[in-house]
Amino acid sequence: MSLPFIDRTDAGLQLATRLERLRGRADVLVLGLPRGGIPVAAVIARSIGAPLDSLAVRKLGVPGHEELAMGAVASGGVRVLNHDVIRALRIPDAAVEAVTRREMAELQRRESAYRDHRPVAELSGKTVVLVDDGIATGSTMLAALRGARARGARSVIVAAPVMSAEAQAAMTRSADGCETVATPEPFGGVGAWYMDFTQTSDREVRDLLNQQGGDIEAGAGHGPKR
Numbered sequence: 651m652s653l654p655f656i657d658r659t660d661a662g663l664q665l666a667t668r669l670e671r672l673r674g675r676a677d678v679l680v681l682g683l684p685r686g687g688i689p690v691a692a693v694i695a696r697s698i699g700a701p702l703d704s705l706a707v708r709k710l711g712v713p714g715h716e717e718l719a720m721g722a723v724a725s726g727g728v729r730v731l732n733h734d735v736i737r738a739l740r741i742p743d744a745a746v747e748a749v750t751r752r753e754m755a756e757l758q759r760r761e762s763a764y765r766d767h768r769p770v771a772e773l774s775g776k777t778v779v780l781v782d783d784g785i786a787t788g789s790t791m792l793a794a795l796r797g798a799r800a801r802g803a804r805s806v807i808v809a810a811p812v813m814s815a816e817a818q819a820a821m822t823r824s825a826d827g828c829e830t831v832a833t834p835e836p837f838g839g840v841g842a843w844y845m846d847f848t849q850t851s852d853r854e855v856r857d858l859l860n861q862q863g864g865d866i867e868a869g870a871g872h873g874p875k876r
Contacts, residue, residue, distance in 0.1 A: 653834065653843055654843045654844050654845050655812075655843060656844075656845050657848075658689040658783055658850070659689060662690040662691070662811070663693055663697070665693075665781075665809055665830070665831055666693060668809070668830075669779065672698045672700065672777070673697075673698040675777065677804075678700040678776070678777045679700060680694055680698075680703070680778075681780050681794075681798065682704050683705060683706075683707050683780065683781065683782040683791070684706055684707075684764055685850040685855050686782065686783035686840075686849075686850050687810075688854070688855045690782070691704075691779075700779070702859065704765075705724065705794050705797055706724065706725045706761040706764070707722055707723070707724045707725075707791075707797070709753070710723065712735065712739060719735070719787055720749075721735075721789055722790040722792070723750060723753050723757055724757075725757065726800050728793055728796045730793040732789050763856065764855050764859055765859075766856055766860060768860070773798055774802030774804075775802065777805045777806075779806075779809055780795060780806060780825075782794075782810045783810065783811065784813060784843065785812075785813035785817040785821065786813075786814055786817060787814070787817060788821060805827070806826055807828070807829065808821040808824075808827070808829070809829040810829075811830065811831045811832070814833065814835075816837075818830060
């Protein structure tokens with residue numbers, strides 16, 4: 651283990667070693683969470699020989715303090731709320747709904763842009779690996795987890811190079827598997843554990859998905875690229 655990670659590629663390579671047991675399985679599909687999770691997921695998909703796709707998720711930021719999550723939304727109309735945060739900050743229902751509508755619209759816009767006319771991946775009966783570049787509170791990943799299960803995934807493994815101990819505990823309870831490289835404490839933020847945490851662009855996401863999307867309609871596995 652090496653912290654901080656050099657970049658998302660380095661983080662993906664280290665995380666991929668925790669998922670070697672999935673190599674070559676035809677039922678495995680790797681789903682990255684845009685945007686930062688896609689480069690990590692791309693490395694993992696190549697390493698284990700699995701198709702790559704995305705599962706769009708958007709954080710619901712507290713009005714006026716958008717960096718603080720009060721929940722998240724995912725493809726398929728899934729919403730997860732952090733009721734503790736909403737109660738503690740006395741956020742009105744109308745404000746929660748307004749943020750939800752705005753973020754759902756942005757989620758749909760991004761999903762359309764990333765997919766670039768490729769078909770939606772079939773998750774029914776699949777072992778889905780959900781990948782992000784890091785997990786702080788876990789609300790975004792929990793929304794993705796519920797979204798994957800709502801679309802018929804047989805089992806869901808959550809994977810991130812770095813996560814807080816709190817998030818790891820939540821993912822272990824909620825997912826069928828949880829893989830990480832490090833759970834440093836105090837956690838701070840995800841970006842603190844990367845030397846290069848440059849924001850991933852929409853174009854980078856689209857290019858990676860187009861390069862590695864593979865046969866997601868059939869969900870066929872691929873041999874590792876050389």
